[in-house]
Amino acid sequence: MSRVYMLAQALLPTGFATNVRVTVADGRFTAVEPDAPAAGAHTLAGLALPGVPNLHCHAFQRGMAGLAERRGPASDSFWTWREVMYRFLARLTPDDAEAIAAFAYMQMLERGFSAVAEFHYLHHDIDGSPYADRGEMAGRIAAAAAATGIGLTLLPSLYGYGGLGGQPAVAGQRRFLNDPDRFARLVERSREVVRAVPGAKVGIAPHSLRAVTPDTLRAALAVAPDGPVHIHAAEQVKEVEDCVAWSGRRPVEWLLDEMPVDDRWVLIHTTHMTPDETVRLARSGAVAGLCPLTEASLGDGIFRGADYLEARGRFGVGTDSNIDIDPAGELRQLEYSQRLAHRARNVMATAEGESTGRRLLSEALSGGAQALAQPLGAIAVGKRADLVVLDTTHPDLACVSGDRAIDRLIDLWLFVAGRDAVKTVMAGGSLVVEAGRHRARDAITARYVATLARILAE
Template identity: 90%
Template sequence: MTQTFLLAQALLPEGFAQNVRVTVRDGVFAAVEPDSLADGGERIAGLALPGVPNLHCHAFQRGMAGLAERRGPASDSFWTWREVMYRFLARLTPDDAEAIAAFAYMQMLERGFTAVAEFHYLHHDIDGAPYADLGEMAVRIAAAAAATGIGLTLLPSLYGYGGLGGQPAVAGQRRFLNDPDRFARLVARSREAVRAVPGGRVGIAPHSLRAVTPDTLRAALQIAPDGPVHIHAAEQVKEVDDCVAWSGRRPVAWLIDEMPVDARWVLIHTTHMTPDETVRLARSGAVAGLCPLTEASLGDGIFDGARYLESGGGFGVGTDSNIDIDPAGELRQLEYSQRLALRARNVMATAEGESTGRRLLAEALRGGAQALAQPMGAIAVGNRADLVVLDTTHPDLAGASGDRAIDRLIDLWLFVAGREAVATVMAGGAVVVQDGRHHARETITARYVATLARILAD
């Protein structure tokens, strides 16, 4: 299928352009022609930017947003939040997981994410027994992606243990568990599942050094010798301390020393690294997968963004627990966390006079595309036809137009207007959001509301 659109304004790899005719064939940009005649094709007003990749998501957690905002008898942390998650999962069915994922993916599209890396560790039935179809939950994730139109990189997660050094799993983790042999079958089934999603990809996600051993991690890499490898690393201080007690090294150092960490790898969070680890990760070619809103929500800490960028590191952003789905919000929180830590401004800009928003967006596009192993991140021939179009008539974007104002428009989107500025979104060549609303919002929302009403009923 071939379609033609005329973009009033667009950010192309070479810079700002007007009257850009794009030809889309089978969900991919087949031609990009700036300064075209204003006829032929559907006209899209506003400023068209590349769609943003979401490099880290646990879709089911959208349904538990807000459930852990009550203080416990002692100081709360990631570890007490995790107990709330286990209780939430005690009722979740495949139908529920699909409904929640569809709602999360719909919100991602409405706010500017056009593809998602689903770090998928909810595999089995409530009692921990595999479903008759081992990939039942993977099929549901793929169905939610197909129904909403979001691009998908599915990352089945290997989770075998409850702590570093192969400690036994606890009851709340029973829905996650696989050994390498069963994990190999799950990866194969996931590849079948993503056929329902145009351009779908599959990678792997060894959950963390808490959940695998060195031997099972190596086995996972042999199961999937190609494609992205995502792993949680150095998110919490306790995790780092436990890793040092187990191995004598911190998590990021252990991974770089013991595993072939390169451009295939995405280390999620990496909140607690030494300066040496930060530089080594930056030079490895791997991507740091940052989820600043979730990291703030869980009290994880602050990523060393300035040092990492100075060392040439690549990063992207994800929504993780999906408490507030918004690419502008994630990038804004990333910059503001650096400002708080260093008591400085415009920390993530790398040169005098550079737009901080433009730099943040450029890094998130580049690192996110690498992390998802998707051809995206630029409005260019051969890439996914993904666009997020800003409403340049929005009051918060007033007074910014033309080539010299492109940086200002991006700054205003990320730091002022946020999701309210998103007017139109195209994913895989399909216009799925118009006037800020997903075309299936009512149906998806009604199913989500009914699902939560049942799960959260007393």
């Protein structure tokens, strides 16, 4: 059954358009007609933009947001934050994981993300033993996506070791661990469980060079000869130093030298790259998966954004640890980090007079669609019917008019109004957010609150 909507204003691949009549069937746009009569279509007032893909998420970490904001006896870093995560996971059941994921996905939708790549490494029971159903936790992610309506690319993660060169894992990592054979069965099971989510895809996520060896990384690639491949790379200085000590090369350098890195690949963070690595990654066709709010929270460092764009590199954004779920916030933080690094303004714009917000959004849409391996990122025939509609009566957007209105509205969304400007969100052809509220907000929130109350009381 098809449904017809009238978009008062919309950003199409050809540019700004008004009175856009869109027809949706089976979760896709089947017709997009600008300057068309309403003819009984349901009108979505405001500015309709493509829904933003979230290319990197660890959903369970939404439940521990704020738990690591107390200084320890020595300098805090990613490595001390990780110990907080291990303690949190010592209490988490499958029901808990599903409740937290649903809450995180609901917030993504309310704030303008319409699809998510779940980098999924929480596989086993609290003591590290496998569940009777090897896809138990993957199934909980799929259930949360189905309940909220968010698009899903599920990335089961191979995690086998505790450090570079095959070092033994520590106790806190026991819920993550698989060998290549068990991982292959997990990927197969993941393909089965995502069938409950319309349009869902499955890729793979070798966790990092810390968590795999060259042989197990190659074995993981053999499990999925097509589809997306995501891996953490060069997030922290210590990781780079350890990789040089192990291999004589830096993480991104090693991957580009040893692995078939191409447009299937997404290298998450890539915070610490040399100029040569930056250019080589851009030329590979891979996507840099940036999570600016998490990278700032963990003190990771600043990505070489201007250099990477100059080399025509592709990037998208993700929420990673889910400390503040907001596509506008991620893109704003990306630009502001570049301003701090370069002591300049509008660094991620590539030409004189270009809208910085428009450039950031355009890159996040195309890079995110590539990373999720889904038909996302545009209001066009054949694409997944994902929209985020901004409230153009919002005080920060209400007085915008003229030839450059679309650029100004996007700039004001990303740099001023943020999440408050999101009015309506369509995901897979369904209106999941109206008047800024997810259709199941009350039930999802109540379950989340009850879950955290129990976990944090233990």
